[in-house]
Amino acid sequence: MTGRRRFELSDRAIIWLFLVPCLVLLIGMVGYPFVSLIILSFYRFSILRSDAGREYIGLENYDFLLGDPELWERFIFTGQFVIISVACQFLIGIFVAYYLQKNFRGRDIIFTALMMPMMVCPIVVGFLWRYMFNSEWGVVNYLATLFGSDKIDWLGITDNALVAVVIADTWMWTPFIILLATAAFRGIPKVIYEAADIDGASAFYRFTRITLPLAAPILFIALLLRMIDSFKQYDLFFAMTGGGPGSTTQTVSFTLGKIAFSYFYTGEASALAVILLLIIIGLSLVLVRYLNLLSTKARG
Amino acid sequence: MASITIDQLRVSFGDFRAVDDIALEIEDGAFVVFLGPSGCGKTTTLRCIAGLQEADSGSIRFNGEEILGLSPSARNVAMVFQSVSLYPHLTVAGNIAFPLKARGEPREVVRRQLDWVAEILDLGAIMKKRPGGLPPGALQRVALARAIVRKPNVLLLDEPLSAVDEQFRENMRWELGHIQRELGVTTIYVTHDQREAMALADRIVLMRDGRIEQFGDADDLYFRPRTAFTGYFIGSPSMNFFAAELRDDRVLLEGTALGGSGTEGLKHALAGREGCRLGIRPQNMVLSEADGLPHLAEASEVLPFQQGTERLFSFKLGERVFLGQDRSAGGTPEIGLDLSRAFLFDAQDQRIDLAPSAQEVAS
Numbered sequence: 008m009t010g011r012r013r014f015e016l017s018d019r020a021i022i023w024l025f026l027v028p029c030l031v032l033l034i035g036m037v038g039y040p041f042v043s044l045i046i047l048s049f050y051r052f053s054i055l056r057s058d059a060g061r062e063y064i065g066l067e068n069y070d071f072l073l074g075d076p077e078l079w080e081r082f083i084f085t086g087q088f089v090i091i092s093v094a095c096q097f098l099i100g101i102f103v104a105y106y107l108q109k110n111f112r113g114r115d116i117i118f119t120a121l122m123m124p125m126m127v128c129p130i131v132v133g134f135l136w137r138y139m140f141n142s143e144w145g146v147v148n149y150l151a152t153l154f155g156s157d158k159i160d161w162l163g164i165t166d167n168a169l170v171a172v173v174i175a176d177t178w179m180w181t182p183f184i185i186l187l188a189t190a191a192f193r194g195i196p197k198v199i200y201e202a203a204d205i206d207g208a209s210a211f212y213r214f215t216r217i218t219l220p221l222a223a224p225i226l227f228i229a230l231l232l233r234m235i236d237s238f239k240q241y242d243l244f245f246a247m248t249g250g251g252p253g254s255t256t257q258t259v260s261f262t263l264g265k266i267a268f269s270y271f272y273t274g275e276a277s278a279l280a281v282i283l284l285l286i287i288i289g290l291s292l293v294l295v296r297y298l299n300l301l302s303t304k305a306r307g
Numbered sequence: 308m309a310s311i312t313i314d315q316l317r318v319s320f321g322d323f324r325a326v327d328d329i330a331l332e333i334e335d336g337a338f339v340v341f342l343g344p345s346g347c348g349k350t351t352t353l354r355c356i357a358g359l360q361e362a363d364s365g366s367i368r369f370n371g372e373e374i375l376g377l378s379p380s381a382r383n384v385a386m387v388f389q390s391v392s393l394y395p396h397l398t399v400a401g402n403i404a405f406p407l408k409a410r411g412e413p414r415e416v417v418r419r420q421l422d423w424v425a426e427i428l429d430l431g432a433i434m435k436k437r438p439g440g441l442p443p444g445a446l447q448r449v450a451l452a453r454a455i456v457r458k459p460n461v462l463l464l465d466e467p468l469s470a471v472d473e474q475f476r477e478n479m480r481w482e483l484g485h486i487q488r489e490l491g492v493t494t495i496y497v498t499h500d501q502r503e504a505m506a507l508a509d510r511i512v513l514m515r516d517g518r519i520e521q522f523g524d525a526d527d528l529y530f531r532p533r534t535a536f537t538g539y540f541i542g543s544p545s546m547n548f549f550a551a552e553l554r555d556d557r558v559l560l561e562g563t564a565l566g567g568s569g570t571e572g573l574k575h576a577l578a579g580r581e582g583c584r585l586g587i588r589p590q591n592m593v594l595s596e597a598d599g600l601p602h603l604a605e606a607s608e609v610l611p612f613q614q615g616t617e618r619l620f621s622f623k624l625g626e627r628v629f630l631g632q633d634r635s636a637g638g639t640p641e642i643g644l645d646l647s648r649a650f651l652f653d654a655q656d657q658r659i660d661l662a663p664s665a666q667e668v669a670s
Contacts, residue, residue, distance in 0.1 A: 204379040221396055
């Protein structure tokens with residue numbers, strides 16, 4: 008009886024309608040580069056001399072990279088950086104988050120202020136700290152001399168530079184740990200703490216036996232996210248040390264950047280990118296597995 | 308074990324006075340129930356005793372020693388909370404052992420106490436499980452086990468059975484009473500359920516608006532309510548209240564005359580008073596054929612109905628509805644009032660003695 012048939016979509020069509028934009032983006036921005044990355048990693052090829060064509064060399068790029076002791080040193084340096092800076096961020100972050108649980112005047116303002124470093128662009132953070140660590144006129148050395156210390160060459164000596172970048176990274180990312188730890192701590196019902204108080208638990212016992220275990224799932228996720236992120240750290244080193252002295256403060260990503268965009272060994276850079284990708288996928292898998300485990304636990 | 312003395316206890320939340328100068332004496336080993344509607348201050352008082360709530364002023368003493376200001380753990384109280392308060396990451400055994408381990412008890416003691424409490428509460432089968440998958444009843448048994456495992460001075464229970472299914476509640480109530488007598492631990496139990504209070508308590512503290520309305524055993528509260536509120540709150544179905552007055556030597560309830568003999572005591576009590584209310588429980592207001600009780604001359608919409616195993620009836624006087632017990636057997640029934648079990652409350656809701664002497668005079 009209705010004059011016109013209404014235009015109707017099947018459920019399946021609607022599902023596709025929602026998926027297509029995202030799929031197009033994913034294929035264009037992730038799929039295509041990913042596939043071409045893998046393909047390029049098997050070739051000797053430089054983007055600067057694309058007219059020279061590419062030469063298939065099988066696993067030679069990988070062979071070369073993994074046999075290069077210099078690259079292994081980059082991995083070791085990156086590992087050191089990841090472990091030290093993530094550990095610092097966790098220790099300080101959890102400590103601060105614990106004290107932010109207590110009610111005091113101005114807590115919310117302090118909390119908000121503490122979140123600021125995280126919102127600054129990393130490269131800007133890098134330059135800021137580079138100036139502060141400047142051995143001649145930087146504020147860090149100024150403070151050091153106030154305490155009677157000699158001027159320290161922060162960025163010119165490998166170990167010092169590592170410390171300097173760890174400090175910058177910790178300054179920038181501890182807020183992230185504070186944020187997640189606070190969320191984790193606040194998720195613990197008050198009645199559990201009351202029960203622990205009545206059960207005679209000291210503050211320390213309560214923290215180690217109740218708070219930390221119950222916050223552990225979220226803290227573990229934060230740990231993995233921070234590890235993945237600092238493993239890729241590039242900006243801070245680029246801005247603060249430029250990878251120097253020599254190439255001793257280059258992270259793997261930094262080295263990758265150099266191979267790809269300073270030397271333009273595109274094939275070799277692709278192979279290194281694939282190796283990095285595998286490591287990060289490995290870490291992400293742990294994260295995803297763990298999240299799945301949590302959600303099944305929550306359901307069961 | 309401890310006796311508890313509460314004196315002039317006061318707690319405010321902003322302008323709201325949650326506990327208003329309470330004084331109370333609880334004997335060592337007693338099972339006392341704090342009863343009252345929500346917001347009456349019963350849980351707040353309990354939390355003050357536990358040390359989870361700070362008091363504005365007043366004193367709480369265990370065996371004569373002041374405990375306000377002490378930390379919860381220093382008071383050696385144990386508590387079962389209304390909501391689930393078990394440590395979700397620990398097994399049942401880990402939960403129960405927690406208070407012992409937190410106090411640094413040696414391993415043998417922990418083991419011995421665990422075995423003991425698992426035996427009493429029959430928890431053997433679930434000791435290795437985590438709380439996550441257990442039903443509410445089992446959770447509260449574990450919480451109770453955790454509370455009694457270290458032999459506290461005082462056991463505090465904050466509506467522990469409210470999340471438990473009706474059919475298990477009866478059982479657990481019985482078990483709780485049994486364990487309490489066995490241990491002889493001074494116990495305070497908070498509930499808003501008057502049947503629970505009547506079933507469990509040695510003594511009931513009925514609270515209202517931060518004050519103690521009446522403190523006594525179940526019989527006191529049921530048979531000797533001091534105020535209209537107590538009369539209303541205790542007993543089920545609730546007590547009926549009629550506006551009562553004496554006019555032309557006749558008792559008027561809601562403006563309707565109360566006929567028959569045996570009203571002299573009531574008349575005597577009503578003489579010279581205004582704003583009184585007569586309280587009478589549905590059990591004592593009977594629809595039947597001439598039983599000689601004083602009866603209501605006229606009531607409208609008399610409607611018998613069945614509630615559970617009871618035959619009740621409702622009726623209207625003026626605009627208000629009242630409940631009574633239906634014992635009619637097919638004749639022309641009257642609504643009879645057993646005045647010997649009725650209570651008269653003055654304009655301030657305090658009970659006036661329907662002096663037996665006056666009633667005797669009448670009979």
